[in-house]
Amino acid sequence: MIEVLYFAWLRERIGTGAEQIETTAPDVAALIAELKTRSPGHALAFADPGALRVALDQELADSLAAPLAGVREVAFFPPMTGG
Template identity: 60%
Template sequence: MQVLYFAWVRERIGLPREVVQSDASTVNELVAELSAREERYAMAFEDISALRVALDQELSDFDSSLEGVREVAFFPPMTGG
């Protein structure tokens, strides 16, 4: 699946996107797999309450299933002004 990183998540990981092969069945499991890769991933995902996730461009929860998902995007909450 394609994994996209935005804003400070991208800055911490150092990549805007990557293709990830994963056995994860939920977003939480994917985050755990990514966090175990390297310290930069662990730093980016250390507080998931500060993150939002979209699955195939629809806002989702971290306990959502990844079945059939082609794209996962991680980003901080947006604020308007």
């Protein structure tokens, strides 16, 4: 079981800030592909995965190829901008 967290416009499009899911996805990209099939809101939120940042167990992942083995929490959020 993995807890998936959504922030900012992802949360708005999906309609929730978090969900617990069962997955066999080996990496973040496969998880995104799986999540896109859950609802139209998920499909919209993940339409452009390159526009997302992801953290695995509160550590920023370098790429969508990051493995999920042993990960308990995945957080998706838009890139942050400075101000």
